[in-house]
Amino acid sequence: MTTTRTLEGFYGIIAFTAAYLLAATAWVIHVGDLEFLAYIAIMLVLAGVVWLVHRRVGLPRALVACLSIWGALHMAGGLVLLPDGWDVGEKSNVLYNWHIAGPNFKYDQLVHAFGFGTTTWMCWRGLLSMAPDIKRPPSAGALLICAAAGMGFGALNEVIEFIITVLVPENNVGGYVNTAMDLVYNTIGAATAALLIRWANRASLGSD
DSSP states (O other): OOBOSSSTTOHHHHHHHHHHHHHHHHHHHHHTOHHHHHHHHHHHHHHHHHHHHHHHHOOBHHHHHHHHHHHHHHHHHHHOBOOTTSOOTTSOSBGGGOBBTBTTSBHHHHHHHHHHHHHHHHHHHHHHHHOTTOOSSOOHHHHHHHHHHHHHHHHHHHHHHHHHHHHOSSOOOOOHHHHHHHHHHHHHHHHHHHHHHHHHHHHHHHHO
């Protein structure tokens, strides 16, 4: 797995991320979508945070690619309009509201699971940088710390969404049930990532 603390090897990911952020920015300015303009500003801040973490930790290229894909899925969720006939319940016909398999499994929740699973992976890399001699495969306790951290970042995301609902009354943020379902899928994503981390480390040890 490629790890480096410089930008070498990451230029393709940076170009991909910049391209979709520029396209999204141009579109939301054109339509005057203040809610999504706020999300883009937050994403720019998060990109800077990822860069700072990478400088300190040396994130794998695959992890940074997943973070970029998560951002692209988020941008698409709020900006891509679905054709008539797609199940979006009583909400607007943006991709985020698509009911993939009924109201309890929407595109929004799929993105939550993927995103905060990826965040859990990043927390694992951070833990490794602080304790490089940590037991491999990692113990249940170490993985619980990483999963809990990923879920904590997911909860912070809900706080940010709440702030946006206060500042931008016309928004696509759901109510209490939507927040609860987001937290459930954050947990699913974090737990899945923890299991995959253990499996990958066990497989790596077995191949040595």
